[in-house]
Amino acid sequence: MIALSLAEIAAVVGGQTHDIPDPSVRVTGPVVRDSREVEPGSLFAAFAGERVDGHDFARQVVDAGAVAVLATRPVDVPAIVVDDVQAALGALAREVVTRLGATLIGLTGSAGKTSTKDLLAQVLRRKAPTVFTPGSLNNEIGLPLTALSATEETRFLVLEMGARGIGHIRYLTGLTPPRIGLVLNVGSAHIGEFGGREQIAQAKGELVEALPEDGTAVLNADDPLVRAMASRTKAKVVLFGEADEADVRAENVRLTDTGQPSFSLHTPSGCSDVTMRLYGEHHVSNALAAAAVAHELGMSAEEIATALSEADSLSRWRMEVTERPDGVTVVNDAYNANPESMRAALRALAAMGKGRRTWAVLGKMAELGDEALAEHDAVGRLAVRLNVSKLVAVGGREAAWLQLGAYNEGSWGEESVHVSDAQAAVDLLRSELRPGDVVLVKASRSVGLEGVAQALLQTGAEGEVAAR
DSSP, X not given: OOOEEHHHHHHHHTOEEESOSOTTOEEOXXXXXXXXXXXXXXXXXXXBOSSOBGGGGHXXXXXXXXXXXXXXSOOSSSEEEOSOHHHHHHHHHHHHHHHHOOEEEEEEOSSOHHHHHHHHHHHHXXXXXXXXXXXXXXXXXXXXXXXXXXXXXXXXXXXXXXXXXXXXXXXXXXXXXXXXXXEOOOOSTTHHHHSSHHHXXXXXXXXXXXXXXXXXXXXXXXXXXXXXXXXXXXXXXXXXXXXXXXXXXXXXXXXXXXXXXXXXXXXXXXXXXXXXXXXXXXXXXXXXXXXXXXXXXXXOHHHHXXXXXXXXXXXXXXXXXXXXXXXXXXXXXXXXXXXXXHXXXXXXXXXXXXXXXXXEEEXXXXXXXXXXXXXXXXXXXXXXXXXXXXXXXXXXXXXXXXXXXXXXXXXXXXXXXXXXXXXXXXXXXXXXXOTTOEEEEEOOGGGOTHHHHHHXXXXXXXXXXXXX
């Protein structure tokens, strides 16, 4: 964080200082909410959760070097006491980004947010110091913590913004007003909570509504609901995609023998070839989104193409490809799942597994509401159409729908099986996998299927999958 005194912070957040001998002492380290992340000079934000109360760690974090605690009550160590720690974090983040002078880039979408954010950060940091959202910490707590990690040297601040309802992104943009707003797509993620795609589009479009007139909205030309958001902003509009009208577009898209996308990147200032290290054709759209933002910030097509070709996956359990010593390839994409990302992952598996046996170990896609049965059925059918060698559907009712979709599409039980839990899936795979097989593991985060991938990578081990 940029250095601020405890007196300055108290004034910004409207808090009272307690047990602080010298209010001029400055916070020079990160603002954190996890006591294990405290460094000398930190400010510790004490949140009271259902199981753990951060206030109970006040003495521990100060002993570890924290300058003070942001708390809702006195804690017998230096503290700034506020009514609401979350609101205080937001106010502090707003003050810090105002002082920074960095370019703020907000991005949202139903799928691909984290992968695109990671790509964009890797491209932009070749131009100037860049801070970006770690993992998927894209909510009302994670976003201000990310903003507060910026320093005086930061020139680009890339902020992933998630939403579970109307008004969420409007709130986040109020904390960290973006100059560039990137909307990737409108899909089915959380459709059960929103009620429909039109409502999702309404929520995602709050990002472009927050842009200043001299800002830029970067929109997906291939998604009609996103493209229509151009009417909701007075900012400049830049389109990306494979459509002819896209300002930044891809041509000659293809997959390598290992399932990695390759294409010709076209920008208003030139074109250059890209071959990505990531897996799956869906990353082409993510790459174009990152390229459009980078081009708007002054990078050349050649610079962008080089950065995209050298970019890696920075976040865990997202198309994380590992080959075992026996030649079995495990694709851990178990961080989360929705219908769009499921289809993309299955197509990537089909491309990677040409000439090899392929396994799709899939679980529930959460928060689909009334669409749940149809969407799970459709994913099961797609696995058969893509000639996946075997679908292993893991879990309860939704998994049964996956397997039934495959059965009705023509697997007749030979290309699909339903198992009760992750351990049953591991037992099945350990008994039937052969050298050279490719295994995809994917489900919503709540299912915890990353344990299946981890168990498969413990070659020769007989340990069980940890229960969730």
